[in-house]
Each structure stands twice: as structure tokens, then as C-alpha cells.
Amino acid sequence: ITSPGMLTRPEVCGRGWLPAAPIQTKSCAGSRLCRGLHPAARTAVQARAILSPTGAVAEWPVEPAQQPQEDDAFCGTAGTVLKRAAPTDVTLNGLLYHIHTFGCQMNMADSERMAGCLEAAGYECAEDPSQADVLVYNTCSIREKAENKVYSALGKQAKRKRNTDVKVKVVVAGCVAQQEGQSMLRRVPEVDIVMGPQHANRIVEFLERADAGQVLAVDPAEVLEDITIPRRESAITAWVNAIYGCNEKCTYCVVPYTRGQEQSRKAEDIRKEMLSLGEAGYKEVTLLGQNIDAYGRDLPGMAADASGRRAWTFTDLLRAVHDVPGIQRIRFATSHPRYFTDRLVKACADLPKLCEFFHIPFQSGDNDILREMKRGYTHERYRATIDNIRRHMPDASISGDAIVGFPGETEEQYLRTEQLVRDIGFDRVNTAAYSRRPNTPAAEWDNQVADLIKADRLIRLNKVVMDVAHERSQRFNNRALEVLVEGANPRNPQQAFGRIRHNKLVYFDGDGTALRGQLVHVLIDKCNAFSLFGQRVPSGEVDVRRMSAPVAHTEPLLVHS
Numbered sequence: 421i422t423s424p425g426m427l428t429r430p431e432v433c434g435r436g437w438l439p440a441a442p443i444q445t446k447s448c449a450g451s452r453l454c455r456g457l458h459p460a461a462r463t464a465v466q467a468r469a470i471l472s473p474t475g476a477v478a479e480w481p482v483e484p485a486q487q488p489q490e491d492d493a494f495c496g497t498a499g500t501v502l503k504r505a506a507p508t509d510v511t512l513n514g515l516l517y518h519i520h521t522f523g524c525q526m527n528m529a530d531s532e533r534m535a536g537c538l539e540a541a542g543y544e545c546a547e548d549p550s551q552a553d554v555l556v557y558n559t560c561s562i563r564e565k566a567e568n569k570v571y572s573a574l575g576k577q578a579k580r581k582r583n584t585d586v587k588v589k590v591v592v593a594g595c596v597a598q599q600e601g602q603s604m605l606r607r608v609p610e611v612d613i614v615m616g617p618q619h620a621n622r623i624v625e626f627l628e629r630a631d632a633g634q635v636l637a638v639d640p641a642e643v644l645e646d647i648t649i650p651r652r653e654s655a656i657t658a659w660v661n662a663i664y665g666c667n668e669k670c671t672y673c674v675v676p677y678t679r680g681q682e683q684s685r686k687a688e689d690i691r692k693e694m695l696s697l698g699e700a701g702y703k704e705v706t707l708l709g710q711n712i713d714a715y716g717r718d719l720p721g722m723a724a725d726a727s728g729r730r731a732w733t734f735t736d737l738l739r740a741v742h743d744v745p746g747i748q749r750i751r752f753a754t755s756h757p758r759y760f761t762d763r764l765v766k767a768c769a770d771l772p773k774l775c776e777f778f779h780i781p782f783q784s785g786d787n788d789i790l791r792e793m794k795r796g797y798t799h800e801r802y803r804a805t806i807d808n809i810r811r812h813m814p815d816a817s818i819s820g821d822a823i824v825g826f827p828g829e830t831e832e833q834y835l836r837t838e839q840l841v842r843d844i845g846f847d848r849v850n851t852a853a854y855s856r857r858p859n860t861p862a863a864e865w866d867n868q869v870a871d872l873i874k875a876d877r878l879i880r881l882n883k884v885v886m887d888v889a890h891e892r893s894q895r896f897n898n899r900a901l902e903v904l905v906e907g908a909n910p911r912n913p914q915q916a917f918g919r920i921r922h923n924k925l926v927y928f929d930g931d932g933t934a935l936r937g938q939l940v941h942v943l944i945d946k947c948n949a950f951s952l953f954g955q956r957v958p959s960g961e962v963d964v965r966r967m968s969a970p971v972a973h974t975e976p977l978l979v980h981s
Contacts, residue, residue: 498569499520499521499522499523499566499569500520500522500528501518501519501520501521501547502518502519502520502521502531502532502535502545503545503547504535504539504545505545506544506545507539507544510539510541510542511542512542512543513541513542513543514542515542515543515544515553515554516543516544516545516546516551516552516553516554517535517538517543517544517545517546517552517553517554517555517556518545518546518547518548518549518551518552518554518555518556519531519534519535519545519556519558520549520555520556520557520558520573521558522557522558522559522560522566522569522570522594523558523559523560523562523566523594523595524560524562524754525659525706525708525753526617526661526679526708526709526710527558527559527560527594527595527617528659529659529660529661529708530558530593530594530617530620531558532659533620533621534556534558534593534620534621534623537620537621537622537623537624538554538623538624540624541624549577550580552588553587553588554588554589554591554627555577555588555589555590555591556591556593556623557570557574557590557591557592557593557594558593558594559592559593559594559595559596559597560594560595561594561595561596561598561674561857562595562673562674562675562855562857563852563855564855564856564857565855567596570592570596571607571608574592574608574610574611575608577590578590578608578609578610578611581610582610589612589613589627589630590610590611590612590613591611591612591613591615591623591626591627592604592611592613592615593613593615593616593617593619593620594678595616595617595674595675595678595679596678597614597615597616597638598616598617598618598638598677598678598679599674599677599858599859600614601614601638602614602636605634605636609634611634612630612634612635613626613627613630613634613635613637614634614635614636614637614638615635615636615637615638616637616638616639616678617664617678617679618640618664618679618680619637622637640680640681654906655701655702655936655937656702656703656704656904656905656906656936657702657703657704657705657904657906658697658705658706659705659706659708660690660693660694660697660705660706660707660708661685661707661708661709662684662685662690662707662708662709662712662715662734662737662752663682663683663685663708663709663710663711663712663714663715664679664680664682664683664685664709664710665679665680665681665682665683666679666681666682666710666711667681667682667711667714668711668756668794669794670793670794670795671792671793671860671861671862672793672823672826672854672857672860672862672863673857673860674857674858674860675710677858677859677860681718682710682711682714682717682718683718684715684716684717684718684732686719687732687736687737687740687741690707690737690740690741691740691741694741694744694747695744695745697744697746697747698745698746698747699745699746701746701937702746703746703747703748703749703904703937704747704748704749704750704904705747705749705750705751706750706752706753707737707741707750707751707752708752708753709752709753709754710754711755711756711759712734712752712753712754712755713734713752713755713756713759713760713761713764714734714756714759715732715733715734716730716731716734716736717730717733719731719732733764734752734759734764735761735763735764735767738750738752738764738767738768738771738774739767739771742771742773742774747773748773748904748939749773749775749904749921750771750773750774750775751774751775751777751923753779754779754780754781755778755779755780755781756780756781757780757781757782757795757801757802757805758795758796760778760780760805760809762808765808765809765812765813766812768812768813769813775921775922775923776813776815776816776817776921776922777816777817777819777847777921777922777923778809778816778817778818778819779819779820780802780805780818780819780820781820781821781822782802782820782821782840782844783795783821783822783823784799784822784826784829784833784837785799785836785837785839785840785841786799786829786833786834786836786837787799787800789826789828789829789833792826792827792828792862793823793826799836799840802840803840803844806818806844815895815922816922817922817923817924818844818845818846818847819846819848819849819850819923820844820846820849820850821849821850821851821852822837822841822849822850822851822852822881823851823852823853823854824837824851824852824853824854824874824877824878824881825853825854825869825873825874825877826854826862826869827854827862827865827867827868827869828865828867828869829854829869834877834881837881838880838881838884841881841884841885841888842884845888845892846885846888846889846892847892847922847923847924848885848889848950849881849885849889851878851881851882851885852878853871853875853877853878854869854874856868886949889949889950890947890948890949893924893947893948893950893952894947896920896922896924896944896947896952897944897946897947898943898944898945899943899944900941900942900943900944900957901920901921901926901941901942901952902921902940902941903918903919903926903928903939903940903941903942904919904938904939905917905918905930905932905935905936905937905938905939905940906918906919906932907932907933907936908931908932908933909927909932913932914929915927915928915929915930915932916928916930916931916932916935917932918940920952924950924951924952925950925951925952926942926944926951926952926953926954927951927952927953927954928942928954928955928956929955929956930956940956940957940959941956941957941959942954942955942956942957943955943956943957
């Protein structure tokens with residue numbers, strides 16, 4: 421790259437890709453690997469076809485997409501609009517609310533809590549934001565794209581408030597609100613309330629205060645137990661928070677700055693919530709936490725057996741809630757490899773309600789990158805954890821998270837991540853290109869990887885993830901699997917759909933509305949990477965031999981280097 425120069429060098433993406441035509445760039449201090457692309461050059465590259473070293477033309481994606489997922493639980497940019505029928509147990513006040521959630525399951529659970537508060541106060545849910553009297557954007561800041569999506573939505577509503585007489589109140593909740601604070605109120609003065617995730621159960625109070633002026637609530641606070649009943653999106657499955665916040669200091673992650681320090685709920689409060697869910701007919705609960713397996717280390721007391729453990733660990737919590745009547749399945753997310761102990765693995769294998777699905781992010785397959793990330797483990801230790809899980813639960817499904825293009829990542833280091841995905845045999849991996857986030861150490865480093873290199877690696881890793889997931893999925897073929905029916909397939913009303921214990925979606929012919937909430941068996945005859953298809957098997961005709969994992973798949977898929 422010269423000044424001004426042309427982006428025509430093969431090194432620009434690390435694999436020999438060339439722009440189909442010369443692209444003018446501004447002056448920069450570029451290196452041989454083009455560590456930083458100017459926005460103008462980046463926009464130009466994204467808008468053009470790219471010529472590969474072999475001469476084939478391929479369209480370069482503006483936003484490299486992740487592999488298809490059944491549910492975007494890890495910070496998609498589109499978000500989810502809350503859909504609820506009008507409450508029948510309260511007096512309505514004639515006002516409508518609209519909640520648009522971006523991000524992870526923790527945000528979804530917070531949105532349900534806010535909906536519960538609003539409906540208890542007489543509000544009714546509206547799917548159309550233009551009809552709402554209260555607009556809530558529950559935000560995620562872990563990736564820049566999701567954050568930008570929120571500001572785009574806010575811009576539309578700000579224009580609406582400026583140009584009309586509408587008296588809508590705009591609420592920004594969640595991690596972007598916590599991160600931006602007062603600056604968001606200055607940037608978008610039409611916003612009425614900016615509130616961090618720790619204040620989700622105070623939304624009605626803040627709406628009343630907003631009548632007198634803008635409300636800012638981002639101060640650290642203890643997340644107190646309250647009697648609000650969340651308005652859950654599903655009547656079959658439910659999120660239950662077990663621990664809030666995060667004490668880790670990963671150099672790329674903004675979560676500790678937006679969700680605060682770890683705060684574990686008392687086991688009796690979690691059990692009480694699960695008891696109410698069981699009584700209400702819920703069949704499945706997912707226990708939530710940023711680091712769910714770190715549960716209890718902030719609670720007082722030590723174990724009575726002189727083991728040196730805390731009085732409450734996540735293993736103890738699972739045993740304490742496992743016998744809740746009515747709840748037939750228990751899941752949890754997200755786990756940190758450092759805290760996934762042998763004691764926890766054995767408990768998951770011993771407790772029949774615990775589903776054989778574990779989401780354990782690995783982020784990179786290279787030890788030097790993991791050290792720079794401050795993840796606190798090596799790829800060897802991660803492999804040993806998965807080995808241990810599959811030793812006790814050979815058929816377990818494993819999912820993870822991976823970041824490509826972390827500052828300083830070389831091609832060789834990236835390839836170690838590819839190799840880890842192949843060796844482990846993941847059922848799914850949520851992938852992302854590294855995104856510089858405010859207040860994180862890695863954002864300030866001068867060895868940033870070029871956007872084109874990150875995009876290239878993301879595409880390549882997604883291909884590996886898809887291939888591995890498809891191969892791994894074939895173990896379910898010709899097996900009769902237990903499916904918790906969630907309803908009718910929105911795209912084909914003649915089909916029902918649900919999930920197996922391994923967290924894969926299953927589609928089969930049947931009345932999804934009538935079967936909703938039931939456990940049925942489906943004989944699988946088609947296996948895609950992230951979904952299964954089959955035919956329902958009457959309960960009296962289930963072949964027990966077909967319910968078990970084939971012998972060929974009972975050994976761990978690890979190939980250690």
C-alpha cells in the first residue's frame with residue numbers, strides 16, 4: 421500500500437485474494453499484511469466482486485454470515501421481538517409496550533422480567549413498534565454490529581418523536597445502555613430512559629419518573645429478588661437466572677463492564693422459581709449465567725466436608741433443584757472451561773433430568789492467543805474437559821464459541837482453531853470475527869488484524885464448522901429420539917417440531933398444536949447439520965435398541981496432537 425495507493429497486493433487478505441479492480445485508498449501506515457484498512461477502502465472492497473488466485477470470481481459478503489442456526493442465541497444483529505397475548509389476570513390501562521431484544525439468553529430472560537413488570541402494571545404487548553406507547557430496546561454490546569443495529573432503530577424512533585405528536589417513551593436497556601450511559605442520552609436526546617441490566621425489574625418506576633425528565637440508571641446495584649412473574653415467550657420451556665455478572669477479565673470482552681460482578685442467587689430462590697414453573701406446566705428449564713459453573717463462589721460459607729469447596733457450587737445447585745416436580749428436563753449455559761470440574765461432569769451423568777448438551781466456549785485453538793485473551797486455560801486442558809464429558813456421557817453434544825482475527829493472530833494460529841474444531845467434533849460452534857469493544861484492553865493494541873483477513877478466516881471456519889456438524893449429526897440417523905414438542909412448524913403447519921435432549925430441532929408430520937408440551941419419540945431418517953427429520957413412533961412401538969447411541973460413536977472424537 422502506498423500513499424495514496426492501490427489495494428492490489430495478494431497479502432491484503434492472507435490467501436491471495438485480489439480486488440477485481442484497483443481500489444484507491446487514503447494515506448496509511450500499512451504493513452505487509454495490511455493490519456488496518458481505511459473505512460473508504462473497506463467499503464469499496466465489500467461492494468465489489470473479489471478475484472481469487474485461481475481466477476474464479478466470488479462475491480465478498482458485506483457482513484460475513486454465521487452458519488445457519490435454529491436460534492440465534494449468541495447476539496444476532498436482527499434481534500427478537502417479544503410476542504405475547506394480552507394478560508387476563510390484571511386490569512389493562514389501555515397502554516401498549518413493545519420489546520425488541522438483542523443478544524444472549526440472559527437478555528431474553530431480562531426482557532421477560534420487564535414484560536412481567538409492565539403487564540402487572542396494566543400494559544399490553546404490541547408486536548408493531550409504531551403502535552406502542554413504550555418502546556424498549558434491550559441491547560447487546562458484545563459485538564459492534566448488534567450495537568449499530570440498536571442505534572439504527574433509535575434513529576428511526578427519534579425522527580418519529582421529532583416529527584409527530586406521538587407521546588411514545590423510548591427505553592434503552594441492557595449492555596449498550598450500561599456501556600454508553602449519559603453519552604447515549606446526549607447522542608439521542610429523544611431517549612427517555614437508559615437503564616442497565618441490573619435494573620430490569622424497576623422499569624415501571626423509571627417510566628413514572630420519566631414524566632419529569634430523562635432517567636439514567638447505570639449505577640452498580642445488587643440484583644435483588646423480587647416477586648415479579650416474568651411473562652415468558654414459551655409455555656413449555658423457561659429461562660431461570662442462577663448467577664448474574666462476570667468476574668473474568670478476558671481482554672476482548674465487555675461483559676464484566678456492562679453486567680458487573682458475579683452475584684449468585686440463593687439456591688432456595690432458584691428452586692422456588694422452578695417449583696412455580698413446574699406447577700404452571702413448564703417441562704424444561706435452562707439455568708442461565710455468564711459463567712454458570714462459577715455459581716456460588718460469591719456466596720458465604722464453606723462445605724461441611726472439609727473439602728475446601730464453597731458451601732454452594734453449581735454441582736450442589738443442580739442436585740438441589742433436580743427433583744422439582746413437573747420439570748422433566750434441565751439445561752444450563754454458559755459454561756467456562758476452567759470451572760467445568762470432574763465433580764460437575766459426574767453429577768450431569770448421574771442426574772437423569774440433565775440434558776446431554778453442553779455449551780463450553782473455547783474461543784481459540786492456540787495457546788498463545790488464549791493467553792493473550794486471558795482465558796485461563798490451554799487447548800490441552802479444554803480437550804481434557806471434553807474427553808471427561810464423553811467418558812461419562814459418550815453421546816453428549818458439545819457446542820462452543822470461537823473468535824477469529826484476534827489481535828496478532830497469525831495464519832498458523834488460526835489453523836489451530838480449525839484443527840480443534842475437527843478434533844473435538846463439535847455439534848455446533850458460534851463463530852465471530854474479533855470486534856473491538858470499548859473499555860477492553862485488546863481494543864487498544866496496535867496489532868489489529870485486517871478486516872479482510874478476519875472475514876476470510878470466518879468464512880473458512882464456518883465451512884469447517886458446517887462440515888463437522890453435519891458429520892457429527894449422522895449419529896442420530898435411524899434412532900428413535902425423545903422430542904419435547906414446542907408447536908407447529910411455522911413454515912409447514914402439517915409438521916410439528918421440538919427438541920431432543922441434545923438440543924437439536926426435530927421436524928416430523930403431526931399436529932404440533934395438539935402435541936405441544938408432550939414428550940414423543942421420533943424415528944430419525946434425515947440428518948442435517950443443525951436439524952433432524954423423521955416420523956413419530958407410537959410409544960408402544962419404540963425399539964429400545966434404537967434409542968441408544970450406536971457403538972461406533974461411543975468413543976470421544978478427540979485426536980490429540
